[in-house]
Amino acid sequence: MDAPVLSIEDLASAFGSNRVLTSVGFELRERETLGVIGPNGAGKTVMLNIITGILSPDRGRIVFLGRDISRKSVVDRARMGFGRTFQIPRSFENMTAYENSLVGAVFGAGRTEKSAGTGVCEILDLIGLGGKKLDPAGKLGLLDRKRLEIGVALASNPRVLLLDEVAGGLTESEITEIMGIVRRVKDSGVSVIWIEHVMQTMLHGTDRVMLLNEGRNVICGLPEEVMSSGEVEDAYLGSGIHARTERRG
Amino acid sequence: MLQTRSSDHAPMIAPGHRVFGIKIGSAAVVVIVLALLPLYASEYAVSVGILIFLYMSLGQMWNLLAGYSGLVSLGQQIFVGIGGYTLAMVTQAYQLSIALSFFIAAGISVVFAFIVSFPIFKMSGVYFTVGTWIVSEAMLVFFRNWEFVKYDAGYNITVAYRISMPALYLGSLAVGVGSVVLVFLILRSKLGLALMAIRDNEGAAETRGVRLYRTKLACFLISSVYTAITGVVLYLNITYVKPGAAFGIDWTVCMVFIAVIGGLGTIEGPIIGAVIYVILRQYLYNFPGISMIILGVVAVAIIMLAPAGIMGVLRNKFGFTFFSVGRQLPAGFGSIRKKAAGRRGRPS
Numbered sequence: 282m283d284a285p286v287l288s289i290e291d292l293a294s295a296f297g298s299n300r301v302l303t304s305v306g307f308e309l310r311e312r313e314t315l316g317v318i319g320p321n322g323a324g325k326t327v328m329l330n331i332i333t334g335i336l337s338p339d340r341g342r343i344v345f346l347g348r349d350i351s352r353k354s355v356v357d358r359a360r361m362g363f364g365r366t367f368q369i370p371r372s373f374e375n376m377t378a379y380e381n382s383l384v385g386a387v388f389g390a391g392r393t394e395k396s397a398g399t400g401v402c403e404i405l406d407l408i409g410l411g412g413k414k415l416d417p418a419g420k421l422g423l424l425d426r427k428r429l430e431i432g433v434a435l436a437s438n439p440r441v442l443l444l445d446e447v448a449g450g451l452t453e454s455e456i457t458e459i460m461g462i463v464r465r466v467k468d469s470g471v472s473v474i475w476i477e478h479v480m481q482t483m484l485h486g487t488d489r490v491m492l493l494n495e496g497r498n499v500i501c502g503l504p505e506e507v508m509s510s511g512e513v514e515d516a517y518l519g520s521g522i523h524a525r526t527e528r529r530g
Numbered sequence: 531m532l533q534t535r536s537s538d539h540a541p542m543i544a545p546g547h548r549v550f551g552i553k554i555g556s557a558a559v560v561v562i563v564l565a566l567l568p569l570y571a572s573e574y575a576v577s578v579g580i581l582i583f584l585y586m587s588l589g590q591m592w593n594l595l596a597g598y599s600g601l602v603s604l605g606q607q608i609f610v611g612i613g614g615y616t617l618a619m620v621t622q623a624y625q626l627s628i629a630l631s632f633f634i635a636a637g638i639s640v641v642f643a644f645i646v647s648f649p650i651f652k653m654s655g656v657y658f659t660v661g662t663w664i665v666s667e668a669m670l671v672f673f674r675n676w677e678f679v680k681y682d683a684g685y686n687i688t689v690a691y692r693i694s695m696p697a698l699y700l701g702s703l704a705v706g707v708g709s710v711v712l713v714f715l716i717l718r719s720k721l722g723l724a725l726m727a728i729r730d731n732e733g734a735a736e737t738r739g740v741r742l743y744r745t746k747l748a749c750f751l752i753s754s755v756y757t758a759i760t761g762v763v764l765y766l767n768i769t770y771v772k773p774g775a776a777f778g779i780d781w782t783v784c785m786v787f788i789a790v791i792g793g794l795g796t797i798e799g800p801i802i803g804a805v806i807y808v809i810l811r812q813y814l815y816n817f818p819g820i821s822m823i824i825l826g827v828v829a830v831a832i833i834m835l836a837p838a839g840i841m842g843v844l845r846n847k848f849g850f851t852f853f854s855v856g857r858q859l860p861a862g863f864g865s866i867r868k869k870a871a872g873r874r875g876r877p878s
């Protein structure tokens with residue numbers, strides 16, 4: 282087995298007395314899509330924010346290609362090869378789809394505007410925004426905005442792509458399309474961490490699935506194994522019931 | 531948008547070059563017509579023109595800060611004051627040339643802006659705004675108590691008496707047009723791409739690798755230097771410099787008015803805003819007691835009716851822009867542009 286692209290070691294994070302992550306640790310391999318599931322409040326997005334440097338953890342290390350990057354800034358990590366999408370698309374609304382992606386290519390991948398142009402256009406074609414390159418991002422629909430999120434992240438030429446609920450709110454066929462895009466991205470040599478609630482994407486669109494619950498990773502393995510393990514049901518239903526009864530008692 | 535149309539005829543050439551040429555041409559004609567104004571217009575019209583161009587420059591520079599990099603400064607009068615006082619000291623106290631004062635004003639303001647950036651860039655949002663204001667108030671107090679500049683007495687800038695009105699007009703025109711060209715070139719550059727991203731979403735820009743601090747600092751330095759240069763010309767027109775007026779917040783209040791009324795985050799906005807502001811203010815001299823109230827009412831009315839400013843309405847409703855800083859697709863992708871343009875079907 283190759284050395285992992287990214288290894289997360291014992292992350293912990295708390296907002297005041299509210300402990301969001303107690304201990305999260307896992308490895309992301311070369312050309313792998315790792316699905317992350319877990320109930321609301323399990324700490325999935327917080328974990329992503331820590332990995333990209335938006336939040337800093339109270340404890341733990343993030344090792345990227347053998348280097349400890351725990352103290353690097355958001356910008357440094359973006360330039361090193363972390364591309365991410367946001368649950369609620371954060372596009373540059375007054376800029377066109379093309380310009381949005383150009384930002385990723387120029388500042389994330391460190392290219393010049395001139396040399397990046399063709400590559401950016403190809404990415405927009407790949408993600409299905411080929412005909413809307415010059416549409417302002419603010420005028421795009423939800424699916425197109427989610428596509429653009431992926432496009433901007435890809436334009437920054439990432440080694441690791443972090444997807445935060447890109448399939449949420451989309452129709453069945455749109456989800457299939459997004460899964461196709463993610464697969465092609467992975468095949469091009471990018472490792473992907475994909476947070477999602479839509480089970481279909483986790484079952485068919487990932488190589489491994491990790492369950493996050495109450496701030497720790499409970500189980501990690503092949504998608505079918507994890508889904509049928511009973512832990513998932515526990516996390517989504519069981520522990521919730523326990524917690525509620527405990528609080529009452 | 532205008533450029534997209536031309537690609538219908540010349541799909542393989544980088545689209546929009548022809549329209550770009552037409553725009554440059556018409557802009558040049560406008561500048562020439564304006565430059566010849568002293569030959570055919572009244573002295574009063576020329577004096578109003580001077581003010582319009584200088585205030586346009588001030589508005590343009592404030593807009594570069596607030597409209598693009600999100601730095602809402604209430605302290606830009608610092609640099610107007612530096613410009614005015616540099617002119618006074620260089621030409622009166624040292625009897626040196628006016629030309630030299632431009633360079634010295636630029637030099638002093640870039641150093642000063644760089645030094646104050648350390649404390650005030652540690653603050654963000656409203657705190658930054660208050661911080662800049664405090665620095666400018668401190669400058670005012672400092673100048674009032676500084677022997678070198680004759681305390682509160684101020685200076686008559688006598689060299690300015692020898693400058694003819696047409697010469698001053700041409701200088702102001704150069705400063706005004708220069709400010710537009712400067713902002714246009716910045717927005718077309720890599721710095722501009724970063725600024726537009728910051729304008730739209732600061733957090734997202736950072737996640738995409740845009741260095742916020744460096745970008746904003748560059749913007750602050752450029753804006754400060756050009757405001758100081760504008761200040762030199764302003765004081766050639768005013769001919770008398772005094773701390774209270776030079777470092778007064780009135781300067782920044784009118785910059786805000788011009789940029790907000792015209793449309794924040796657009797190049798055209800401060801041009802429109804400056805024309806409205808200067809003409810309105812000339813007219814309001816007839817109502818000395820209530821002129822500020824009327825100005826305030828106009829500002830509130832426009833902000834309520836058109837929060838994005840006049841240019842914002844023109845752009846959002848009608849897709850109109852003159853100074854297009856949008857990026858064009860690389861050559862091979864020109865045909866797609868045509869399709870996209872057709873679908874958008876915006877009236878031009």
